[in-house]
Amino acid sequence: MKCNLQCVNLTKSYQIGSQTQVVLNNINASFNEGEIIAIMGASGSGKSTLLNMLAGLDISTEGEVLLVGQSYNKTNETKISSLRNKHMGFVFQGHHLLSEFSALENVLMPISISKKPSNDQTEYAKKLMDQVGLSHRYNHKPSELSGGERQRVAIARSLVNRPDVVLMDEPTGNLDDDNTQQVHELIVQLNQQHPATFIIVTHNRDLANGLPKRYLLKNGQLIEVTEDF
Numbered sequence: 001m002k003c004n005l006q007c008v009n010l011t012k013s014y015q016i017g018s019q020t021q022v023v024l025n026n027i028n029a030s031f032n033e034g035e036i037i038a039i040m041g042a043s044g045s046g047k048s049t050l051l052n053m054l055a056g057l058d059i060s061t062e063g064e065v066l067l068v069g070q071s072y073n074k075t076n077e078t079k080i081s082s083l084r085n086k087h088m089g090f091v092f093q094g095h096h097l098l099s100e101f102s103a104l105e106n107v108l109m110p111i112s113i114s115k116k117p118s119n120d121q122t123e124y125a126k127k128l129m130d131q132v133g134l135s136h137r138y139n140h141k142p143s144e145l146s147g148g149e150r151q152r153v154a155i156a157r158s159l160v161n162r163p164d165v166v167l168m169d170e171p172t173g174n175l176d177d178d179n180t181q182q183v184h185e186l187i188v189q190l191n192q193q194h195p196a197t198f199i200i201v202t203h204n205r206d207l208a209n210g211l212p213k214r215y216l217l218k219n220g221q222l223i224e225v226t227e228d229f
């Protein structure tokens, strides 16, 4: 099994004055190709801190994170950013779409930041839009889409670089119940269609309980749970 993302003795602490707060305490975890994982945790348990570490956006206090076998610790900012662009996709709670661009252009954004997308890449972006049920929305601007549609554009965008890991932070956070259910089903379906590791940080118990692997972040530990939340 190919390990796409790994935490090795990962520790993150913050120093406030003379106080040290250990937020992540010696976490060891491996996330393999094709897995879809929920991470839950109370407010303040360190979910954002963990996501930042997994994305290489923050430096560990001790230990390391390896993306496709490469440690963020052993490289520089430019290389981390190119590693991230090549191997990671992101979905945030707010969709973070660019309002002046069409849905299709937004899906292509991770590519078009550095170069003009090829015909193949544009065709692939259209295929992703079809997979998220938006084949009739290529040319719509974000303001002309519903909240659920906007989030589906963001999900298509997260896959356009054919990433090894997709990090999702509250992907259904801003959606109503119906859209939450639809986006949830879509994420599970996409995980079966794409050979990537999906890591979903969520407060939504139903979403988490519907996934095969679940972790709880508590007291600095990432604990795999086998029962429903």
Ligand SMILES: Nc1ncnc2c1ncn2[C@@H]1O[C@H](COP(=O)(O)OP(=O)(O)OP(=O)(O)O)[C@@H](O)[C@H]1O
Pocket: 014, 015, 016, 023, 041, 042, 043, 044, 045, 046, 047, 048, 049, 050
């Ligand atoms: N830059 C920082 N400096 C000092 N302490 C921080 C910093 N960032 C986070 N913390 C502390 O680390 C702990 C975890 O914060 P984090 O934002 O990771 O939690 P969270 O689980 O994402 O919370 P929420 O669900 O409310 O967003 C909190 O106690 C927070 O105060």
